[in-house]
Amino acid sequence: MENQILELQYAMDTFYFLVMGALVMWMAAGFSMLEAGLVRSKNTAEILTKNIGLFAIACTMYMIYGYDVMYGGGIFLSGISGQGETYSNASDFYFQVVFVATSMSIVSGAVAERMKLFAFFAFAVIFTTVIYPLEGSWTWGGASVFGLYSLSDFGFYDFAGSGIVHMAGASAALAGVLLLGARKGKYDKDGKSMPILGANLPLATLGTFILWMGWFGFNGGSVLAMASKESADAVAMVFVNTNAAAAGGVIAALLFAKLWFGKADLTMTLNGALAGLVAITAGPDTPSVLVATLIGAVGGILVVLSIVWLDRKLRIDDPVGAISVHGVVGLWGLLAVPLTNSDVTFTGQLVGAGTIFIWVFVASGVVWFALKTVMGIRVTKEDEDEGADISECGLEAYPEFVTK
Amino acid sequence: MKMVTAIIQPKRLSDVREALSEIEVTGITATEVKGFGRQKGHTELYRGAEFVVEFLPKVKLEIAITDEQLEQVIETIIKACKINGGKIGDGKIFVSSLEQVIRIRTGETDLEAV
Numbered sequence: 001m002e003n004q005i006l007e008l009q010y011a012m013d014t015f016y017f018l019v020m021g022a023l024v025m026w027m028a029a030g031f032s033m034l035e036a037g038l039v040r041s042k043n044t045a046e047i048l049t050k051n052i053g054l055f056a057i058a059c060t061m062y063m064i065y066g067y068d069v070m071y072g073g074g075i076f077l078s079g080i081s082g083q084g085e086t087y088s089n090a091s092d093f094y095f096q097v098v099f100v101a102t103s104m105s106i107v108s109g110a111v112a113e114r115m116k117l118f119a120f121f122a123f124a125v126i127f128t129t130v131i132y133p134l135e136g137s138w139t140w141g142g143a144s145v146f147g148l149y150s151l152s153d154f155g156f157y158d159f160a161g162s163g164i165v166h167m168a169g170a171s172a173a174l175a176g177v178l179l180l181g182a183r184k185g186k187y188d189k190d191g192k193s194m195p196i197l198g199a200n201l202p203l204a205t206l207g208t209f210i211l212w213m214g215w216f217g218f219n220g221g222s223v224l225a226m227a228s229k230e231s232a233d234a235v236a237m238v239f240v241n242t243n244a245a246a247a248g249g250v251i252a253a254l255l256f257a258k259l260w261f262g263k264a265d266l267t268m269t270l271n272g273a274l275a276g277l278v279a280i281t282a283g284p285d286t287p288s289v290l291v292a293t294l295i296g297a298v299g300g301i302l303v304v305l306s307i308v309w310l311d312r313k314l315r316i317d318d319p320v321g322a323i324s325v326h327g328v329v330g331l332w333g334l335l336a337v338p339l340t341n342s343d344v345t346f347t348g349q350l351v352g353a354g355t356i357f358i359w360v361f362v363a364s365g366v367v368w369f370a371l372k373t374v375m376g377i378r379v380t381k382e383d384e385d386e387g388a389d390i391s392e393c394g395l396e397a398y399p400e401f402v403t404k
Numbered sequence: 405m406k407m408v409t410a411i412i413q414p415k416r417l418s419d420v421r422e423a424l425s426e427i428e429v430t431g432i433t434a435t436e437v438k439g440f441g442r443q444k445g446h447t448e449l450y451r452g453a454e455f456v457v458e459f460l461p462k463v464k465l466e467i468a469i470t471d472e473q474l475e476q477v478i479e480t481i482i483k484a485c486k487i488n489g490g491k492i493g494d495g496k497i498f499v500s501s502l503e504q505v506i507r508i509r510t511g512e513t514d515l516e517a518v
Contacts, residue, residue: 195450261452268451308452321451 009227013087016226016235017095023217024098028055030210031105035112036397037204038267038320040196042387043113044397050108050117054124058101061128066100067093069133070141086225095221099165100128102218106169109320111176113196114183114384117392119377123367127172131363135356139164145355156352157344160222162282162333163356170327171360173318179368180377182317184384193312196319201266208270212246215277219284234285241284242277245296249276252300260304268304271321275303275329282330283337283344295336299329405502405518406474410465411439412485412495417463420484424467427476433466443493462495468502468518 032051036044065075073079073093080089104124111120137143139158144150158164188194198204219242225231253272257265276296280287287295306324310316316323334349371377383391390396412420414436421432438459445458469477478497485494507517 193453195453195455197450257452261449263449265449265452304452311451311453 010086010088012227013225014091017087017091017221017224020217020221021091021095021098023214024095024102024221025214027098027102027211027214027218028052028105030207030212030214031102031109032207033203033210034207034270035109035320037200037202037207038109038198039112040387041199041398042389042396044199044389045393045395046117046388047108047112048397049393050112050120051105053117053121054104054108055101057121057124058104058128059097061125062097062100062133063093065129066133067096069130070096070136099161099218100132103132103161103165103169103172104128106166106322106326107173107176110170110173110318110322111180112319113388114378115176115180116375116377116379117388119371119375122371122375123172123176123364126367127364131172131360131367132168135168135359136164138355139352145359151348151352151355154351155343155345155348157337157341157348158282158334158352159285159337160219160281162278162280162330163353166278166281166326167330167334167353168356168360170323170325170330171357172364174316174323174327175361175365176368176377177316177318177323179365179372182315183319184381186317187315191315193315198267198319204267204270208273212273212277215242215246215281219281223285238284240289241287241292242280244289244292245276245280245284245299246273247276248293248296249273249279249300249303252276252297253304254300256301256304267321268307271303271307271325272300274325275299278326278329279333279336282333283341285341286337287340291340295333295339298336299332302332303329405505405514406469406471407500407502408465408467408469408474408477408481409498409500410467410481410485410495411437411441411462411497412465412481413493414461414463416485416487416495417465420465420481423480423484424477427473427480429467429469429473429477431468435464435466437462437464441493441496460493468505470515470518474499 028051032048035047035051039047063077067073067077068075077093080093082088082090084092104127108120138145138151139156142152183196186194186196216239219238220235223231223235223238226235249272250269254264254269257268276299279295279299280292303324306328307321310318310324331353334353335346337349338344338346368377379388379391417434424432438461440459443460445456445460447454447456467477481497504514505517506513
């Protein structure tokens with residue numbers, strides 16, 4: 001009887017893991033739609049190709065080597081047997097691999113509309129094989145940082161990856177954008193920022209809702225268990241807090257934009273939802289639902305400030321706001337954990353955030369620079385005017401917009 | 405015969421079409437166009453940044469009519485497009501003379517074809 005209950009527990013934890021992983025996989029659809037909505041129509045097919053291509057690359061490279069770097073398990077998962085302790089080992093790989101893809105997805109939006117497709121794919125190979133898995137090994141993998149120090153000694157805590165997944169993706173994006181430069185026409189000759197309008201706000205909104213839904217898998221699945229009263233309670237709390245933070249982010253961004261700009265700015269509001277989600281991801285397990293709402297709300301305000309600041313002051317052109325949503329708010333998410341989790345310190349969070357940022361930013365910068373030297377990372381001016389759809393994919397996403 | 409070319413607000417298109425049908429105008433060609441006149445552009449907001457839309461969407465109507473219809477057609481268009489005393493951006497009407505009209509199917513010409 002005892003044994004049967006354990007087996008049932010094992011089955012249920014595995015089942016839960018797989019379903020949550022599938023929800024996270026669905027976030028790839030969310031990123032695709034969000035990005036497709038926020039670029040101009042002439043770059044839509046290219047950004048969609050980028051999104052599905054990077055997802056497959058992430059899955060394959062993490063399977064070949066990335067998972068081994070992060071958790072051990074051998075090249076081609078050769079060291080993974082079916083049986084794990086409380087859930088199937090294969091389900092663990094499945095749940096982890098969709099996180100890699102999420103982190104990589106963050107990059108594609110920031111470099112949209114001007115990067116060469118295959119330069120991006122080449123970067124995706126390196127990022128998902130080495131750059132992400134290595135920082136993942138220092139954090140969730142428990143390994144020491146190049147044998148120098150161990151983040152667990154500092155009490156670094158990142159529940160589902162505000163830093164490990166989101167800020168890491170944003171750091172890689174930032175390095176790429178700095179080497180890539182702004183889109184043509186984004187800044188006039190005096191350096192004034194010129195808005196470049198997203199082509200399809202219904203798609204961007206759909207993408208945001210899909211991401212919001214997928215996030216229940218992202219955070220909820222990170223409890224790693226379901227088959228006991230304690231873990232069921234934990235999962236329920238994580239779901240509630242994740243939802244509350246997203247709502248807080250929306251309301252804060254909506255009101256803040258209304259007060260600042262005088263209008264209800266839709267794309268900022270969408271970014272507010274994602275900011276709320278990123279903010280709570282480092283610690284959805286400990287706050288009360290009120291505090292979770294507030295953590296999300298601070299994220300929602302930060303993201304509006306950060307997007308405007310990056311765009312107008314630093315002149316960093318990020319078409320979808322990925323660096324602000326995932327990077328700036330990811331950092332806030334890490335720093336918000338000690339507010340409700342007494343085992344976690346600000347120092348530990350800062351050391352962890354610094355380690356992740358420096359590693360991912362520098363390593364990505366080196367890779368981007370090498371790619372820039374070897375094959376070039378930017379499409380020609382002519383191709384940029386024509387649109388990446390034609391130059392990279394040879395077709396248009398909306399061919400019937402133009403009478404032929 | 406005359407060719408009336410009218411640039412109007414897109415939102416007035418269905419009213420204009422109805423009003424012209426009532427006075428037995430039998431054919432209109434409508435094209436979605438962009439342009440500016442005295443209205444110039446207007447300001448919109450994207451991600452916190454204001455920008456000017458310089459070319460505004462308009463509808464261009466092309467209507468071929470007889471000389472006798474001209475006055476009434478002009479009055480009808482104005483009536484349908486000038487609401488509450490009218491405002492800048494309501495549009496413009498151009499009239500030019502029309503040399504020849506041919507109906508492709510029957511080969512009828514000029515007044516029979518207009």
